[in-house]
Amino acid sequence: MKTYISKIAYIFLILIIISACKKEYRNPSGANANDVVTTAKGMTGIVVGLQKLYISGRLGVYFNSVSVSGFVTNEILLRNAGNIPELQLFTGGGAVDGTNNILANLWTTSNKIIYDADNVLNNAPSLGDKAYASGLIAYASIFKALALGNLSQCWESIPAGTGQNVSFISRVDGFNKAIGVIDNAFAVMAANPISSGFISNMPPGIDIPNTLNALKARYALFAGNYPLALAAANSVDLTRRSTFNFDALTFNPIFEIATSTNNVFQPTDINLGLTGANVPDPADRRVPFYTAVGVNPVVRLAGFGVGLATPIPLYLPGEIILIKAEVYARQAAPDPGNALTELNRVVTKLPTVDIFGVGAALPPITGSLTPAQILPLIYKHRCIELYLSGLKLEDMRRFGLPNSERKRNFFPYPFTERDNNPNTPADPAF
Structure with a gap:
């Protein structure tokens, strides 16, 4: 073809x-x-x-x-x-x-x-x-x-x-x-x-x-x-x-335009631009998947923009799992138990068992959490799991983050x- x-x-x-x-x-x-x-x-x-x-x-x-x-x-x-x-x-x-x-x-x-x-x-x-x-x-x-x-x-x-x-x-x-x-x-x-x-x-x-x-x-x-x-x-x-x-x-296209040239964009920092409670755990293995160590800049793109022929997924398994977690937390009759179960499938997932190698490999989140406590955690892990997927702006609006944390809400x-x-x-x- x-x-x-x-x-x-x-x-x-x-x-x-x-x-x-x-x-x-x-x-x-x-x-x-x-x-x-x-x-x-x-x-x-x-x-x-x-x-x-x-x-x-x-x-x-x-x-x-x-x-x-x-x-x-x-x-x-x-x-x-x-x-x-x-x-x-x-x-x-x-x-x-x-x-x-x-x-x-x-x-x-x-x-x-x-x-x-x-x-x-x-x-x-x-x-x-x-x-x-x-x-x-x-x-x-x-x-x-x-x-x-x-x-x-x-x-x-x-x-x-x-x-x-x-x-x-x-x-x-x-x-x-x-x-x-x-x-x-x-x-x-x-x-x-x-x-x-x-x-x-x-x-x-x-x-x-x-x-x-x-x-x-x-x-x-x-x-x-x-x-x-x-x-x-x-x-x-x-x-x-x-x-x-x-x-x-x-x-x-990410490798061709950004990664290979170093002239358009690179990751904001090792925390993927996240701050406060959303900063990734230092042991989160998704960070070294999406970023690489460089010289200028120190943090460089990796992940799905690492090579000229690197495939780009249309969706990640982690996105689908986190959709389930969010639905359980938001539905008319919230089910925080199942929401946490689905969230932990992403939190504990090993890179070796993910078909794209995306895995946090962290200990599970424990405790009896309410939907209001679980939703911010789902947002955090969407930001990390789905880094540079084009979905974060929609997520910021949906999870109610203040406008001050983004540079535009919608576009002209x-x-x-x-x-x-x-x-x-x-x-x-x-």
């Missing part, structure tokens, strides 16, 4: 640039869109392109979501003040405005992914090979859900669709929309299991059903739908890996949207 990746990637990345203000995402010199979306081959190219868009360096959703959350939550430290978009985020507050290219890339590429995914979701059901169509729909659903989720984590409102002068929906509606996309994928897969032929045409790494369940659990938690979050989390097989894979042609809308859509909401105060 490297032929698909290279060709589709360049076409789509160019489209992002030339279409940023139009939101129609057309390429007049390219193949006829109707031809592309009426064949299995054409739609295969589109869904492979969705993955490429998501992980493609400075334009990709992944790198920009990690950067946005990392800078404003103090996970990462700016290494070069000449990087103006990064400097704005690192400074925070009013320094972040609609000109910020990192936010613009995150916004534009997410909407591009939604647009392309919709083309597949609308046309794949017409294919004669329903098992192959099922794979196309499920794969496209993963990336549409991710795009909706990332937009909803950063902005108070998100576009209701793609096109000219679109209306906006609340961020909670955005999370629920992502869940709806995932539910549709499960219904399609139940009716027609994905064919082996489709799987063989995809880049290796992504476990489709487990990823869909993990994302459903994540976004149900963010939307406050605790029964749904627990059910989805319980459906994830924690022994199975689901990763973005990289090689000599497609680089790990990019001028590429505001200048072309009169329905763009007012920017948040902070």
Whole structure:
């Protein structure tokens, strides 16, 4: 599939640039869109392109979501003040405005992914090979859900669709929309299991059903739908890996842009930017997993940004376990006993038993704790377990941390949207 990746990637990345203000995402010199979306081959190219868009360096959703959350939550430290978009985020507050290219890339590429995914979701059901169509729909659903989720984590409102002068929906509606996309994928897969032929045409790494369940659990938690979050989390097989894979042609974006250059960002400090009661235990083995000892700076990135071909997980087993812990603590009838049990699965987990090598290997937390006492501990261990995953800003809001501990709460809308859509909401105060 490297032929698909290279060709589709360049076409789509160019489209992002030339279409940023139009939101129609057309390429007049390219193949006829109707031809592309009426064949299995054409739609295969589109869904492979969705993955490429998501992980493609400075334009990709992944790198920009990690950067946005990392800078404003103090996970990462700016290494070069000449990087103006990064400097704005690192400074925070009013320094972040609609000109910020990192936010613009995150916004534009997410909407591009939604647009392309919709083309597949609308046309794949017409294919004669329903098992192959099922794979196309499920794969496209993963990336549409991710795009909706990332937009909803950063902005108070998100576009209701793609096109000219679109209306906006609340961020909670955005999370629920992502869940709806995932539910549709499960219904399609139940009716027609994905064919082996489709799987063989995809880049290796992504476990489709487990990823869909993990994302459903994540976004149900963010939307406050605790029964749904627990059910989805319980459906994830924690022994199975689901990763973005990289090689000599497609680089790990964190390594390529930050780790290898030392010119963009590095960890804030050995405590991962955490302070007070949230500082990691000196014996916590997740800290040496995510960081390495250097000279300038002393603390350097490791973990999932350590190498050019290091795979990046779409979710960690620890995230799923901590979702269960949080649900037990927050649900209508709190269950602090089960919340602590799930939390201790992460606290005591050995690196050798985690499929990605992420493990604290600490003694269990003991005592009869109330939900109010357990929730701050869940937050602390999410910060450490899920370091630089792009999820911390959402966590800070959900766990009620004061605005003074972060540099932004939500982000202003990019001028590429505001200048072309009169329905763009007012920017948040902070």
